[in-house]
Amino acid sequence: MLLEHGTALIVVVALAAGLSVALLAWLLSDALASVPAExxxxxxxxxxxxxxxxxxxxxLSYFIEPLISARRLATIQAQLRQAGLDYTVTAPQMAASRILGGALVALLCWWGLGSFDGARAGExxxxxxxYLQVMGLGALLGFFYPSFWLRDLMKARxxxxxxxxxFYLDIITLCVEAGLNLQGALNQAVAKGPRGVLRTEIQRVLRDIRAGKARADAMRAMADRLNEPNVTHFITAVIQAERMGMNLGPVLRAQADQRRTERFARAEKLAMEAPVKMLFPLIAFIFPCTFIVLFFPIVMKFMHPGV
Known part of the structure; x- marks a missing residue:
């Protein structure tokens, strides 16, 4: 009698668990079906x-977007523009990548620690x-890694x-002094200049102008995207010179000379910082190895004087 009741109870519990899993799967699939395609x-x-x-x-970005403040979304979007990813991922997707990265790395740490734990036979x-500490550290690493990656990408750009x-300012200056207007000079800079961030941004400015946007507004948008003081100063000087009817040649020449001087100053600063940055590797890694190589024979002679 007890066995029959026990079997019935097991069947009821199994059916309840199966229905719960099916209900959760249905709710999850219904929620995912409500996410619009991008x-x-x-x-x-x-x-x-x-x-x-x-x-x-x-x-995940679809569900967490209402939970993120507008100010935070604007900050993330500005960072994506500076990194050149504003037409690649959205701000909610970037926030979702942090949450998902934290969860995935935490699970990876749990799996890795479990693999070592299973290998310890007899202990x-x-x-x-x-487990919780390792998974917490992994979650923190996975959560902050997208931000670190985005910051490094912004620095590289x-x-x-x-x-x-x-170099681009020199090309634009030469073209303007040769008789081209500013838009023609920008076209020549795109055609002759090296590939990179600035070439892509100038191409975007030219596309905006061809689409009907005012040249000043297109250049201001470029300054907002890059958020770099040197570019902002150059664009401000060009817009003011055009508005006042000044000759663009001397203005562009002055901007090019100033940017080149600043570039040499940055190179000199980095060259002067190099010895200071080398101190820690020298003290921590190179000097101990050198001392070991030099003093090991001497120590061995003192330890075994008769040999």
Whole structure:
């Protein structure tokens, strides 16, 4: 009798668990079906890390977007513009990548620690506290890694921009002094200049102008996207010179000379900082190895004087 009741209870519990899983699956599928498809016909392909988990990022961004403040979204969007990703990912997708990255790295840490735990045959397993600590550290790393990656990308773009800006200004100055207008000079800079951030931004300015946008507004939009003082000063000087009817040649020549001087100053500053940055590797890694190589024979002679 007890066995029959026990079997019936197991069947009821199994049916309840199955129905619960089915209900959760139905709710999840219904929620995912409500997420609208994204039109990416005019957008660039996302980076590799985003492509690997793109659908979870897109689904999660749809649900967390109402929970993020407008100010925070504007800040993330400004960072994406500076990194050149404003037509690649949106601000909610960037926030979703942080949450998803934290969850994935935490699960990876749990799996890795469990693999080592299972290999310790005949010993007591790791404690739950250790699992939680390792998963917490992994979650923090995965959560903040997209921000670190975005910051490094912004720094790399800024460095490339400052390196190529004097060259582009020289091309634009020569074209204007040769008789071309500013738009023609920008076209020649795009045609003759090296590939990079500035070339892409100038092409975008030319597309905006061809689409009917005022040249001053298109250049101001470029300054807002790059958020670089050197570019802002150049665009402000050009717009003011055009508004006052001044000759653009001397203005552009002065801007080019100033940017080139600033570039040499930055190079000298980096060259002077190099010895200071080398002190820690020298003291921490190179000097100990050198002392070991030099003093090991002497110490061995003192330890074994008769040998």
């Amino acid at each position: 039109d990416r016909s005019y957008k660039d392909a996302p980076p590799l890390g985003f492509r690997l988990v793109w659908y979870p990022i897109h689904w 007591a397993g790791y404690s739950t506290t250790l 800024r460095s490339e921009l400052l390196k190529t800006l004097p």
